[in-house]
Structure formats: structure tokens, C-alpha cells
Amino acid sequence: MLLPLSWLKDYIDINLPLQELARVLTMVGLEVDGIQVVGLPLPSEDEKHEFKFEGLHWPADKFVVAQIDEVMPHPDADRLTLCRLNDGSGELIVLTGAPNLFPYKGKGPLTPSIKVAYAREGAVLYDGHKPGFVLTKLKRAKIRGIDSFSMVCSEKELGISEEHEGIIILDMEAPTGMPLVDYMGDAVFEISILPNMIRDASVVGIARELSAATGRALKIPVRQVPSSGPDITGNAFVEIRDPALNPRFALGLIKSVEPKESPYWVQRRLRLAGMRPINAIVDSTNYVMLETGEPLHAFDYDILVKRAGGKAPTIITRAATEGELLTTLDNVERKLDSNTILVTDTAGPLSLAGVMGGLESEITPETRNILLEGASWNFINVRKTSTRLHLNSEAGYRFSRGVHPALATWAIDLCLERMQQWGGGTIYQGLIDNYPQPPVDPEIKLTVADVKRKLGIEIPPQQMAEILTRLEFECQIKEDFIIAKTPPLRLDIGTDEIGKADLIEEIARIYSYNNLPETDLADDLPPQRNNASLELEEKIKDILVSLGLQEVNTYRLTSIERENRLFPKDLAPDLQPYVRLKNPSAPERAVMRRSLLSSVLEILEKNSRLRDRLAFFEIAPIFLPVQGELLPNEPRRLAIAMTGKVENTAWDLPESRLMNFFDMKGILESLLQALHLDQVVYEPATNNSMHPGKCAQIKIGEQIVGLFGELHPKVKENYDFLTPAVLVAELDLETLIALIPARFESISVPVFPPVLEDIAIIIDEEIPSDRVEALIRQTGGKLVTDVRLFDVFRSEQIGQGKKSLAYSMTYQPQDHTMGATESTALRNKIVKRLERDLGARLRG
Template identity: 45%
Template sequence: MRAPLSWLKDYVDITLPVDELEEKLTLAGLEVANVEYIGVRPPESVRRRKQMKADEVITGNGHIVWERDKIFVGQIVESRKHPNADRLILATVDYGAGEPMTIITGAPNLKPGDSGQKVAFATLGSVLIDPYADHFKTMRLKSGKIRGIRSEGMACSEKELGISEEHEGIIILPDDAPVGAPLADYLGDVVFDIDITPNMIRIASIIGVAREVAAITGAALHAPLPTWQTQAPPASDYCDIEIVDDDLCYRFTATIIRDVQVKPSPFWMQHRLKLLGQRPISNLVDITNYVMFEWGKPLHAFDYDRLRERARSIGKDKVKIIVRRAEEGERFTTLDNVERTLDHDVLMICDEVGPVGIGGVMGGLETEISDTTTTVLLESASFNFINIRQTSRKFKLPSEAAYRFSRGVPSELDPIGNIRGAQLMADLGGGDIASGIVEDYPRPQTMVEVPVTARDVERWLGIALSQDEIVAILQRLEFETRVEGETIWATAPWYRLDVNITADVLEEIARIYGYDNIPITMLSDELPPQRHNWQLELEEHLRDILTGAGLQETINYTLTTVANHAKLYPDQPELAPTADQFITLANPLSSERVVMRRSLIVSALENLRRNLRYQDRLATFELGLIYIPEEGDGELPAEQRRLSIAMTGPRDPGGWLGGDPEPMDFFDLKGVIEVMLERLNAGPATYEPADMPYCGPRCARVLVDGEAIGVFGELHPRVRQAYDLPDRPVVVADLDTDALLPYFRQKTHLRPFSDFPPVKEDIALIVDEDIPAGRVEALIRQTGGPMLIDVRLFDLYRGKSIPIGKKSLAYSLTFQSPTKTLSDKDTAKFRRKIVGRLSREIGAQLREG
């Protein structure tokens, strides 16, 4: 938010030096990112901090000092055509110092015969900005002849003075500009550039910043609510309003301004808008922007006569504004002349013929203000900020209005903005305002009364304040207060939507008291001894294992959307959790961060989608929480600690020695899980087929000691498409870290190395197709006894000599005794025992030959 000092002074008495005010604002939570000095010299403390020389005229950020003895308010005494150039003008300028000067200009807004115009006049030796340079560059004005006539100064454009990028014409100042006054005194300004944090949308206006300055400094605030008196017919004679979807539009107000004239805005309004980085268009359009920056209330102006023509086309004489959701597939042409296809989530401002604007985002081409507009319907409304944010992103239509709407604008501001806008249109457009406003207000704004005590302040802030001191601070912030015993009940002013709990009130007290005034207090006791945290140690150990396996840890938001979860159920949408099965934020910061996640897989896939734009291979994991309301205690949800893994891309990206371009698949992920379990002493694991909605046929459940610890598999192609992932295998795992904790806590039993050689024995078995290899391995390990120290599957075969419905599994068995060298007779005995059990329990046959 850019806030010119001159504009702030209209509403608050500011006596502090600029650098002190900047510091106080920053310490109070308003992040002043930059201070721009436009035409004026920065204070001495700022010049020292920036290491500026005493005569330095460049103030930074494309601005210069307008030297008080060289750049003045001047007046054109006369102007005539240059005798030697058709496109140049000779002008005589009086700047209040002796004889008028002759200048030569090609500005298109100065014609032969013009006189009396006030201009920004630079004398010889002035430092200006070169308007034709590709980058910021200054130039010193020198005397020179142009087509045989000497020019003794310059009438400046805005770009030459660093006000804006405009340099096609010279600045024409108002008629009351004092001739001979230093331009820095008349037009110089200081602009505070303030970063607006999500909880500070109230300062997205000049009056919002002025309120903060008044509260922080104790200065008087002058921001009366606008009013008007008129004898004109009531606005209700011109239009009706109906809000159909009050979950998306809380209030809609409108008034009518008749007999207006479209023309350029006055200099003061244009100049203020330019200081904010806005381009003036016409008085009516500029007024809607001006009110938005002044009060923080976006407005929209419709050409009422066009609305009335549309009403008459269906036999109606009165305009009716209807606020509703768009029909699926409905089409609408916006102000930028783009036809857009709408869906049911888009809020539309309509009449009885059809849409005339996208609520809070952009108006329609058919009812826009034009040079022929004479009657205006001025809209001021409040919308669901999440919906506005989603719509603005959907259509890629960011704007200052959408920025404010998407962060929350109080409904109580609607009539204020409407009245202020109508006032200015009547003043600057010569119009007549209809009596009153028309509105529909189905969901009135309510404010919360919040308790706070002096004990709360001392406990949480570490400062001892009396009740009277607390009340005084809150009243500086325009809070209403009432005292009951030790409790102060505080109600925030209507423009503070961010105050809902005691902590919010405490923050306000701390800001105004001054964070820098809170004393530093040392701990008065020793720190308690740290308790052993097995969960934390497990997670640290998992990080070591997984990063050692080549994975990267990600830390994702725990907030997502219901729609992102629904993408995990491509074939069974009825199984997807509904909105009431989530913990939903009352005041989300973003439309993409609305509910607490129920699965880490959602976060993993969102992360893949973002990062695969920048690299071809990703292997990531996350240790985090999911939130399951129905398994909670009725008040708080159950929090489950989970581990997710996601892998996609080439197995080995390679280098100068080459690599493995084959994509990572199900077995790569299985290998990572096996390494992890082995390092945790949680094995051996067994696997069984699993049916997860987000996986294809390659999906398995991991079991340790017969207990499921999670699932993993290859992502379903339709899930991959829903998340806009590349057309190649993506494998994911979702594991329960709490289930791993008992294995991590158990002691590791070390077995001494044997002095006797190991003996290897290969065995090939024919088993039914549906018997998992993991089950076969588990039976082998259970039967082999302590002498069997390793089992490895090295071959899987189907085909010739193997009956249909069967498969061949070949294992390498390693036997070793701690007390002797094993003989062939010993290993044969183990072999017979293993084959016998496999034959009895799963019908396995020894494959010969």
C-alpha cells in the first residue's frame, strides 16, 4: 500500500519527522518496505544511513530532489509558433524572479496562443531525469540553441521529475498554483510503501493508515463519515436489488447519479492516483479508484441508461439487479473484451436479461462507463472473500479491487463507499444524486465482544498495566469498552474483522504500548531437564535413513482443499470425504488453504506438481500430521503421524558416465521401504495386495509381525492426470509412523561373527500364481531356524515347463553355524524341512532340472 504523506495529513495531524514516523509504523507492525522522497530532500538521518553526499539529488527508486533554487512553479505568459520549426513552440515563462524566460517545447498539450497555464519550470543547471534513456539516468539542463533560438529553461513532464512515466506532454498545474514557489514546496511529497500482511488488510487505504498513525502517535484523527442531502427522487425509483446467493454476497448497495459529464479528473485527483501508481482515465472511473484507495472500498460504476435499455428490451421499465451464481457454461464478455465461459462457482452481478459483471472482479463490456454516459448506477457490495480469490485466479484477473475483496472488506463500509463516490461524482461531474441508497443486506455484519484482563496482559506480554491504561489504549484504537469487575469487554470497531479472541486484543495492546517498550525479562529458574522423546528420535532416524537412500525431505502446508482430496477417488467419487468431514478454517489466508488435510498423499502430489516444472526427477518424503475429525474426542480431531514417500522420473539421472533412464517404479519404492524397515529393526516385512482408490493394480499393504503399517503402490493414471503430472509412473507410499515406534524402541541384539564358513543353497519352488513371494519367504525363514541367516529371491519365472496358473520362485538360502562347519547332510536336512512345510501349507512343489 502506497501512502503519500500529503494525503495522510488530510486525515491525521502529523508532526513527527518522516524517519521517526517510519520507525514507529514499523515497530507497530506496519512493515514499511520503502520510503520514496519525490522532489524533497530526505532527512539528515536518512542521508547518513544511505551514505548520500550533501549535494546528492538522487533520492533512490527513480526519484530526484527538485532543487529549491532551480525548479519553480512557472506561468506561461505567451506562446507562439517557432519560426524555424513547424512542431515546436516558443513560450515565455514567468517564474517569479526577474525577467520571464524563453523556452522551446514540442509538448502536444501546449498550442500557439496559449497563455496563463501554470507549469513546472526548470531553470538552467537543474538536474532532471532523462525521459529517453533506457534506464534511470539524470541530466543537467544546459543552455542551447534549437533551430537558431536559445532556450533558457524547460517546462517539465512528469517523467523528467520522477512523478510517473508520462512524458508526452508537460505538467499543467492548477490555476491556484503560486507562481515563483519552489516546486518541491508545492508538489513534493513523501510516499510510504507499506507491505500489507494478511492480518492487516485494514490498512489497504489512506484512511486505514491514518487511523494507525493516530493510534500509534496519539495524534487527532479527522475522518468523518461522508453524508449528503438531496431533494431528488429516491434511488429506489430507479432500481431494485435481490441477492439470490447470500453465502457469496453479504450486502449490495447502489445509488444513482444523474446528469453527469464524463471529462478528465482535476489535477489533485490525477496527481494522487499517479503517486499510487495508477493511470487516470476519466472523472467517473478515477472516482471509483480514488474511493477504493481512500477508504479501502472497491466500487463499480455501471452506465444506468444501458441497464435501462436492457430492461426495456424485455418489457420492464425499472432496472433490477440480481446477484446470483453463474449457470454452468454461461458466457460473458468482460471489460477487457474477452468472452469468458463461467461455471457455477462464479458470482455474477446480473439484471433480468443476464450478467453485467463478475462480482468483485470485473465489470461487463456492455454496461461500462463511456464518454456518452450521463447516468451512473454506483455499486458498493461485500462478497465472500474466498470466492473472489478463486474467481480472480481462475480467470487470471488480478486487480486492486480483487486484492481487497479477497482479503475481506467489512459490509459496514458499503454505504460509506457509495455515499463518498456519489459525492465526488456530483462534485466533479456536475451530477445530481438520487435520494438515499437501494440495498439488500441479508447477512448483517456482527462484531465480537472479547474479554481481557490486566492479568492477561501481564501474563502474556510481561507488562503491568492498570485497567484504565488498557482501556485508554483500546480507545485510541476506537474499540468500545465496558468494565465488569476485573474484566474489560472490548468490541472492535466495524472496520476490524481480524479481532475475535483475547489474543487479538492483547496484540493490539502490545502494538500501541510499543514492542520496544516491553522490558527484557530473564528466566528466574533453571530449565527443566529434557524428557526422552522417542517419537522425535524416531522421526530424526527416519530422516537420516531416507535422505541416505537418496530422498529429499519436504515440509508442506497442512492446509489444502476438499477438491484436492476428491482427486484421489477417480473411480469411486462417492467414497471421497465430504466437506463436513474436514476441519475447515473460518478465515483462510488462501483459497488453496481452506481445510486441514486428511492424507499426506494430497500434499505429496501437490508438491510434485509444482516442482516437476523445474526438474525431471523427484524422490521426496514428508513426516507430518493428518487430521481426522470423526476419530477425535468430539471437540478436537484425531491427529495421526504419517510418513509419505513420492517418487517419479528416471531411476538414475546419470552424469558423464551415463545413467539409467528407466523410470522409478513399484520395486524401487519397495526397496526404499525395505531398507527403512531393516534400519529400524522392524522386519522382515510381508506384503499383501491392497486396493487403494488412488493406486492402480500395483498396490501393496506392508505388514510387520502381521500388523499393517501402511500401503504403497503406483499412482492411478486418472489421479496422475487430475494432478497434472507427467505421463509416466509415479509411486507413492503412506505409512503410519506410530506403528513403527515399538520396533525403534526395542533393543538391538547383536550376534557375533561366526568363525565358520557360510553355506549357500539354492531352491526353486512352483507355487500358485496368487501366492505372494513374501509369504513364501516368511515360511522359509520361520522353518529354517537360527542357522538360516539370509534369504534372497533371485528369480521369478513363468512359461515353458511351468503349468498355467503357477509360477516359479527361486531363492538363495545362506546357512551358517556359530559352532561348526555345516556339512551337505546338515543343509539337506534343512532343505527337506523347508520344502515339507511349504508343501503342506501352500502346496509348493520343488522344481527339478
């Protein structure tokens, strides 16, 4: 909502500095997004200002009201005129090319003279000929042989609007010589209207809030109804088919009004408020809508009579039938559905109720007689219609948020009066008012205790009533409560507990939030519980970070094509169920991901040329639709992707090994160990994304918790990587977390010395190393506390298809010192077992 300050002042005497006024508005919930100054002084640069100020100041000595007494032709130029102008300090000649002065050219002295906005030499204003708003300073120059140092201004030059077709012609009453800033200096507040404050999408509404906040009196405009004139009765009839759709429909009538230009001050106000002036008829409906918040609609009465075959028209409001057509006044034929409410007559549809008028009955330059509609509509239907037809109108904006039906007749009366003032004509006595369904304006009992319970402060009934009365509630004050009746101008107040909450908000808002006390929570502390799932997730993050991995956070929205990059081109799956958006913002963000690894791998790719070591992980959900369920499963996954060098290079360590399978495995081993998970088995596995010989799955007990390996070369081709190997892992975090023991037991530090022993064996290549280790541990039992593989060796000497594995073992008796005999016996036992079970041979 654009609010011109001068207009606001019609309804409330307020003289606060602009910034202070903006602050008061913001603090009652009318947030000021910016202030456009139109003539008034801007705050100085070094003054701290909370609001965005823009616009042009008209210093009193540079901009004044002047009068043109004669428009004379330019001796050498047809498109220029010379004006004999009086700026209050004397007569001078001003050169102008304004086309709207041409009609006066060569007509001799003018009576009455024309009032204009005049800028003197040295004035800074906007350049009317340049696009946008560019400042320029008036300097003395010779144009076609005539001295020029000042000008008569257009709206654009003064920063009122973009209008530069001609100069401003002020209303005749404008006093010559008066500084322009005093005559029409203004400022426009850009205000965000909250959805529950649609009553304040109006100048009177905002004035009412200001009155409540400041205590200054509100002056509500009311039409002075004359006592005589023709009667409206019988000139039109109204039939409301469904009062739920149309609780009220009222009509006023004015005849012989002329659709001429509105007075300049009206046009200026409309422009400042963001509307285009058209003529006195249309302008008066728009003006009253901005003034009261009630959108009005003017019909050409003669057209309605013609459609009714020369008789008084009958207006019928009803739901549209499916597929019914209407051409709206933007000249588009609209196909309607049954959610749309129509204003029709006996001949068919006239307008989209509450949204937009029809083309046929619109106001034209020939229109003289006006049937003026003020109504109220079901906001849900208006909303559905404007959403479906993508029609954003000022009327639709207001009606779709709910306008109180009581406003209708007040607004019609005001509008008829304004229309007559600006366009002449005869107002018919009375209104045709069909009001089958007045809303119930809730009456609410609010106690001091209610307010204290929510706000933490006791506000006496007198003070509560005073605040609400300023907002036009009717209040009865009792000992420790009030009864407040909602004024018939708003629909946002509920009943019972909700109504109380609504009133408490009104009281808090006007009392000012910042005057309410600040207290510490004194209520009972709820039962304290751990969130184990989150704590373990955070612990896993800690471990991975300590292992040198960088956490990333990626988009959860992706596309199937992006996810399919994770498979060789010839093997991409095509029929997986996805959570799909009905209204994606972009094709590449159309589904919720099924793979976290795919997201992390994209990030690895994006950074692949920036660093020579990259190691990323993310913990986040994936989205798996479930047959027959409304909502998908959202299990968390852990994804890791790494490539490049193992460690940072340095000036004396210029080379580093590249990461391979075992770097990934080492990270996973360290992670699982840090989580106190033993019984972990790594099994060879296959997966379409992975290198068939470098892929393993992690099993803990019977549960598979994840898969890792080197990216399949064909998959790697789908991405832009320079490094030979990309290592990836994806773990099912929900399964993993469920397996983590809640606590672990420590082992006492041994009293007796450990015995360290190495053995090297030769076995078949096919035997996995973890079987050797498992067998050593099994054979050694409790005595063997550590087994570590420290060498893998192959050579011709050992033989084709064989490998040598060297282990370092720790024997740790708990209750005695192990002697040589015992350790040799243990070693022999282990060797024998390896020979028997695995065909191992001790390496000499």
C-alpha cells in the same frame, strides 16, 4: 499498497521524518518495503537508513511552479514551441516540444495562464527520452538557434510516473514561484499488507493505525450531504437472492456527470498509488476505493434503463449458473460456475460481483448518468472466482479477504461527492440500501489477567481501553477488565477465547512488542525423553564421517526417468507406484523419490570430474505409497556411493589404488562394528543395478538390512563416470536402527598372555572365506578371540580351482597361561576340523 505521503496527511497531522514514519508503520505491522521519494529530500548516504530509498529530490532553487503566459511558434521548427514563462523571479523564454501545449500555440497572451512544473538550469532530473529512469543535468545549449537552459517538465522527468506524452499542467491554483517540492513534493511508501489487515489496504486504514500508534487525531472524511435534490427512490430496485453470498447491496445515483479529466492532483495521486487515471467517473471510484478500502462499481445508468425496456432497472444478485457467460470489461468472455456471484438485471449478467465489471455496462466517454454500487460479498466465493479465472483486480484483492459491509454506504457517499466535484452533475438524495445480513461485531470482555497470562505484563484497564479506542473499538472500563465492541470496519475479530487473543494482539501491537518484558521460561519443565531414532541416525553420520565420507543432502523430488537410470536400459521397471505431484514446478521434480541411492549417485556423477576420490553418503527418507492409505510410508535410507582413489595422493606417494568392492565392504563392516552389531552375515546377492559377481546383501540375524556392490557396467553407462568401478550401498535405516543394542558390555583386559598363531590352508575356490573363519571360531570356542585373514593366494602350484587362505589367530585363555602343548592341540583340532568339513589341506 502504495501510499503517497501527501494523501495520508489528509487524514492525520503527522510530521515525522520519512525514515521515522516508515519505522512507526513497520512496528505496527505495516511493513515498509521501500520508499519512493518524489521530490522530497533523500536521506544522505552516510546516514544509517533501515529502508530502501529511491527517487528524485527537487531542490527548492531548481524546481519551481511557473506560469506560461503565451505559447509562441518556433521560427524554424513546427514541432517545437517557445513559451513566455514566469518562474516568479522574472520572465524568460523556454523551448519545449510538449504536444499538450500545441492547442495554445499562436493564441496570444493566455488568460488564465497555464501553471507548469519548471526546472531551472543545473537541475538534475530524469531524461524523458531514454527508456527507464536515467538522470541527466540541465545544461545550456542551442536548439535550432534558440538558447535553451531549462525546461517545463513531464511526470517522467520528475519521477512521478512513466508518463511522457506531454508536460504536467498543474491546477490553476498553483502559486507561481513556489518551490515545486513545497507544492507537491511527496514520497510513496510501499507497504506489505498482512492478510488479517486488509482494512489497511486503504489510506484511511493506515492513518488509523498511525493515529493509534502516535496518539495523533484521525480525521475521517465524511460527505456533507446537501438537504435538497431529486430523490433516488423508484429509480432502481435491488433483489438479493442469497444474503449469505451478498450481505449488503447499496446504490447511489448521480446524473449529468461528465467523464472529463480529473484535476491534476487527483491524477497524480492515483498514479503515485499505482493506478491509471481514466476520467472523473472512473477516477473517483478508484480514488474512494484507495481512500476507504471499499471497492465500488459504476454502471452506466442509461444502459441499464435501456436493458429494462425504458423502466427503472432491477438489480438482482445471485450465484451464476454452471456455464453461464459474461464478457468482462477486459473484453474476455468468461465461462462461469456456481461459485461465482453475479450482479445481473432482468436482462442478464452485468458484472462478476467483487471481481470485475462487465463490458456492456461499463463507463464510456458518452456516459452521463451513473448508478454507483457499493456492496459486500462472501469472500470465499470471490476468492474461488478470481483464482479460477486468474483475475487479479484491486476489488478482488480486497473482497477476497473480507470487506466489512458497513463501509459500503460511507464509500458511495464519498464517491458521489468526489464525482460531482471533478465531473459535475446532480447527486440524487438518499441511497437504495439492501442490507439483509449485517455481521455481528463481537463484543469481548478482556481482563487484566487475560492480558498478563499471554503477554507477561499487567496493563491497566484504562490503558487497554485507550489503545483500543484509538482503533475505534467502543470500550467500557471496569475495575479489572474492559468490554470492547468491535468497530464496524473489520471482520478479523473473533469471539470468546479467539476474540481475546485478537484483542491482545491489537494491544501488544500498539503498545509495541519491543516495550513488552523479556523473561526466562519459568514454567514446569516437561518430562525429558530421548529421541533414540535421531540420536542413532546422528551417530551413524558421525561414524561415516570418521570413515572419510562426505555427507550430502539431495532433492527429495525427482522424476521417474531419473530414477530409472539406476537400471540397465533394457531392465528399467515401469509400473512402480510413486507419490506424484498434481502441480509439479518442473517435469524433473514431479514425484517423490523411491530411491535414495539414485539421488546420491547423481551427486557423485556431478562431481566425478572435480576430484579423484569421491565418497558420499546421505541419510534421508524415501516415499513408498501404500495401497489404501492416504499417506505414503517414509522410511529412512542410508545410501553410499564412492569411486576413484582410496587415499589422497601426495608428492612422495603419487599413486593410489582405486577403490573396489572391499573398500565399500570395509566401510560397512566398520560401521556395523562401531554400532556393536555382530552376527552380521554378508551373502552374495543379485540386483539389477549391481554387478552380478560383486554384490552382497547384509543380514543381521534374520533381517536383511541392505545391499551393496559395484555398479553394473550397463548401469554405469547411464552415468558419466571416468573411473572403472563405482561402489554403491543402500541400507534400510529403520531396520538397522531397530537392531542396534541400547548398550554393550565391555570385556576385562586379559591377565594372561595371548598366543598368536598363523595357519595357511588350501581349499576349493568355491568355498566362501567366511565359512572358514566361522569354522575356526566355532572350533576354537572362547579360546579363539580373534581370527584375521591376512593373505589370499592362487597359483599353478596350488592347483586349478583352489585358493590358499592364511589366517592369523589369537588364542586368549582367561584363567591360565597357555603352554605349547595346549596351543598345538588347539591348532591340530582346528586343522582337523577344516580338513574334515571343508576338505582343506594345510599348506606346507
